[in-house]
Amino acid sequence: MKKVMIVEDEELILQGIRNILDWEALGLEVVHMAHDGVEALRMWEEEPVQIVVTDISMPEMDGLTLLRKIREKEEQVRFIILTGYDEFGYAREAVRLDVENYILKPINEEELERQLRETVQKLDEMDKKKIQYIDEKTQWMHFLNGDAKGEEAGRFAELLDLAAEDGNYHAAVMKWNTEGMKEKKITDMILELKKESALRVVHLPPDNLLMISVDGDRSEEQIREYFAELQNQIESSFNIMTFIGVGPSFQNFVQLPEAYQSARKLQKYLIIEGYGSCISRSQIGNRRTEDIRIDEAQLRKSILKKEKEAAMDYIEDLFINNIRKDASAGSLYQAALKMAILLEDIKKEYKLESGSFHDLAELIETIFRADDILGIKTAFISETAEIIERLHEEDSQYTPVVRQIIAEVQNNYKEDMNLKTLAYKYHMNASYLGQIFQKEVGCSFAQYLSNTKNGIAKDLILNTNMKINDIAKQVGYPDTSYFYRKFKQCYGVSPASLREMKKY
Numbered sequence: 206m207k208k209v210m211i212v213e214d215e216e217l218i219l220q221g222i223r224n225i226l227d228w229e230a231l232g233l234e235v236v237h238m239a240h241d242g243v244e245a246l247r248m249w250e251e252e253p254v255q256i257v258v259t260d261i262s263m264p265e266m267d268g269l270t271l272l273r274k275i276r277e278k279e280e281q282v283r284f285i286i287l288t289g290y291d292e293f294g295y296a297r298e299a300v301r302l303d304v305e306n307y308i309l310k311p312i313n314e315e316e317l318e319r320q321l322r323e324t325v326q327k328l329d330e331m332d333k334k335k336i337q338y339i340d341e342k343t344q345w346m347h348f349l350n351g352d353a354k355g356e357e358a359g360r361f362a363e364l365l366d367l368a369a370e371d372g373n374y375h376a377a378v379m380k381w382n383t384e385g386m387k388e389k390k391i392t393d394m395i396l397e398l399k400k401e402s403a404l405r406v407v408h409l410p411p412d413n414l415l416m417i418s419v420d421g422d423r424s425e426e427q428i429r430e431y432f433a434e435l436q437n438q439i440e441s442s443f444n445i446m447t448f449i450g451v452g453p454s455f456q457n458f459v460q461l462p463e464a465y466q467s468a469r470k471l472q473k474y475l476i477i478e479g480y481g482s483c484i485s486r487s488q489i490g491n492r493r494t495e496d497i498r499i500d501e502a503q504l505r506k507s508i509l510k511k512e513k514e515a516a517m518d519y520i521e522d523l524f525i526n527n528i529r530k531d532a533s534a535g536s537l538y539q540a541a542l543k544m545a546i547l548l549e550d551i552k553k554e555y556k557l558e559s560g561s562f563h564d565l566a567e568l569i570e571t572i573f574r575a576d577d578i579l580g581i582k583t584a585f586i587s588e589t590a591e592i593i594e595r596l597h598e599e600d601s602q603y604t605p606v607v608r609q610i611i612a613e614v615q616n617n618y619k620e621d622m623n624l625k626t627l628a629y630k631y632h633m634n635a636s637y638l639g640q641i642f643q644k645e646v647g648c649s650f651a652q653y654l655s656n657t658k659n660g661i662a663k664d665l666i667l668n669t670n671m672k673i674n675d676i677a678k679q680v681g682y683p684d685t686s687y688f689y690r691k692f693k694q695c696y697g698v699s700p701a702s703l704r705e706m707k708k709y
Contacts, residue, residue, distance in 0.1 A: 207325060208252070210237035212245040212259035212268065213287070218310075222258065222287075225314050231321055242266025246274055253279060256324055258317075261288040272304065280389055281331055283324045287312060345407055349415070351462045358459040365405040367419065369458045375428045376452040376464040379414040379436070380472055381445050382480055382576070394443050398435070415465060416449075425451070425485050433483040446480035448472065453486065473534040479577050489533070497528060497540035501547050508551060511647045513593045517586060517697050524582040541572045541581055548588055557595045563588060586697040587663075594660055597647060606631055606638070607645050611653075618657050619681040624650040658682065659695040666704050673700050 209228065213219040219238055228235055236254060239245035243265040245257070257275065261268040272284050289310040306320045347353055348361050359369040367374075381391075395414065398406050403420040416435075418428060429451045436449055450471025452464040471484055478484060500519075507516040528537060549565040551557075563571065563584075571584045603611065610627055624642070627650075628635035642650050658680040665676045674685050677700075682688035692700050 206232060206234045207256060207328060208236045208254035209233050209256045209258065210239065210245060210249060210254045211235060212239045212242065212257065212263070212271065214240050214260060214263040216240070218260075222312065222317075225312075226318055226321070231318070232325055233321065242268065242271035242274075245271055249275055250278075254282070255328055256283050256285070256321070258285045258287065258321075261286055281328070283328060285317070285320050285324065342408065342410055345415075346409065349409075349462050349465045351466075358457075358461065361461070362458040365407070365417065367405060367417070367458065370456075372419065372456055372458065373422065373454065374456070374458075374461075374464075375418040375423075375454050376461060376468050377416045377418070377432050377449050378452070378465065378468040378472060379416060379447050379449045380475065381412055381414075381447045383412045390443055390445070394439055394445070397439065397442065401435070404435075413469075417461070425453075425487055428454075429483060429485040429488075436481075436483050440481065448475045448478070448480050449483040450474070451483065451485040476534055476537060476575065476577055476581070477528070477532060497523075497532060497536050499523065499540055499543050499547075501543070504544070505547065505551065508589060508593055509596070511593050511596055513590060516589050516593065520582060520585050520589060521697070524578050524585075528578060537578070537581075538572065541585075542569065544585060545569055545572065548585075548592060551592060557592065562591060562595075583698050583702060587703060590696050591660075591663075594656060597653075597656075603645050604641065606633065607642055610638075610642065610650070611646075614654055614657050618654065618661065619679075621681075622654065655691050656695060659692050662688070662692060662700065663696065663703060666700055673704070676700070 206229075211219060211222050213222060219240070223235060223238060233256070236252060237245065237248040239248055241263045242259075245259065246266065249257075257271070259268040259271060266274075268284075268286055268288075272286075275282050284304040286304050286307045287310060288307070308316060308320065345361070348357060353361075362369040391408070395406055395408055398404060398414075398416070403418060405417040405419065407415040407417075409415055416432065418431065420431075423431065432449050432451055436447055439445070440447060450468045452466075452468030452471075455461060455464045467486065471486065471489070474484055474489055475482070504516060504519050506512075507519060523540075528540070545565060545568045548568070552562065568584065568588060572581055575581045575584065609631065613622070613627065624639050625635045628638045631638070639650060642653070646653055648656070662676050662680045665671055665679065666673070669676075671679070673688075677683075677685045677688035680688075682691070689699055692703075696703065
């Protein structure tokens with residue numbers, strides 16, 4: 206059963222549309238009935254549907270605006286537009302937005318039923334094409350992974366209109382940043398590349414493209430420059446970031462899997478080179494493979510002394526300034542693993558309970574899934590800041606009044622509190638109380654309050670889907686920009702950057 210939403214601001218018409226058809230007989234289920242576009246969009250986000258039957262002229266948000274907003278989230282949703290306005294402008298806009306039809310009120314029952322049947326048929330066809338597409342890509346991966354028999358190469362060569370033998374080819378693999386990438390943009394990018402007469406492309410979902418140059422009479426550097434120029438054109442035309450690894454030349458299509466694997470191995474250098482780079486094997490041949498030196502004693506000392514700023518500065522300097530472009534990907538990963546093990550040892554030694562921590566396996570997975578050095582750095586800054594915060598919490602050498610203030614912060618962090626009002630509450634001199642708190646806790650009261658708010662905000666960012674603005678208010682920051690500033694001071698990354706860590 207395909208799901209349907211009906212949107213109409215007049216209740217009698219809304220109920221009429223719901224009741225004039227046997228929806229179940231059409232293979233449909235009406236799951237939402239909304240009175241305007243705002244209500245409809247909220248319902249769709251809670252439970253998406255495949256078909257929307259909507260009026261155009263409605264308060265708050267009209268039907269065409271609703272269409273655009275839903276299509277931004279899911280391009281395959283089908284729309285049937287209803288309106289009492291027989292105006293060419295509406296019809297023209299509806300056609301441009303790829304609606305199923307434009308039906309005038311009063312609604313003709315037979316016409317609506319016919320349009321719904323055609324819409325169901327179109328959705329079925331789209332599903333079949335998607336299945337065929339997935340099946341084709343599965344077969345390609347079977348071949349490229351070297352699992353197909355040698356004689357099958359001819360079939361794949363034929364798919365690309367290439368000679369199975371005696372060719373002169375180069376293979377490259379493009380990876381793109383999926384952030385904000387819609388399926389239509391990917392399709393448009395591929396279609397643009399297919400205009401290159403000397404290029405064949407195969408999309409390997411979700412974010413890789415195999416490119417085969419049939420103009421093999423070029424040196425490795427010349428072919429790299431060719432792919433780099435293509436990269437510049439694609440990035441400027443479609444506003445995306447890509448990384449390309451260029452493999453060796455080959456003469457027989459049966460050698461494509463080997464060339465593909467060689468190009469694919471270069472993808473690990475995205476971590477160092479970053480998006481916007483196009484590299485070949487010769488460029489990384491002389492990369493230094495010796496260990497990247499980590500001063501584990503210095504980092505450990507900063508963490509255990511709860512010198513957060515010093516620890517953050519060390520991590521920043523290591524990943525941004527000391528890891529140079531001539532490092533090998535292997536040496537970078539080795540350094541990251543050493544640091545991950547160091548943090549795990551500290552957590553075990555001081556019996557810091559799990560919770561918001563990553564365990565060692567999770568942190569290692571984060572390292573290997575990061576797109577670039579910034580992603581690795583972000584993971585370590587977040588983890589180290591959490592360890593230092595927990596070390597503060599584990600310190601039990603607090604006087605009763607400091608413990609009371611800490612409890613007050615934990616329970617009432619949303620309120621506008623300060624040391625002066627708390628000193629008055631506990632009948633103490635504010636300056637003296639501030640000195641005691643700084644000595645025992647290791648930071649000022651204002652910093653501790655800020656750290657508490659930001660720690661709770663961090664948990665909400667990583668463990669809920671709340672909007673950043675709502676999280677700011679939830680922890681007592683009415684000004685979102687001020688929240689961003691304080692959060693970044695605390696963790697070294699913005700709330701939005703940390704939310705991206707959820708994928709790890």
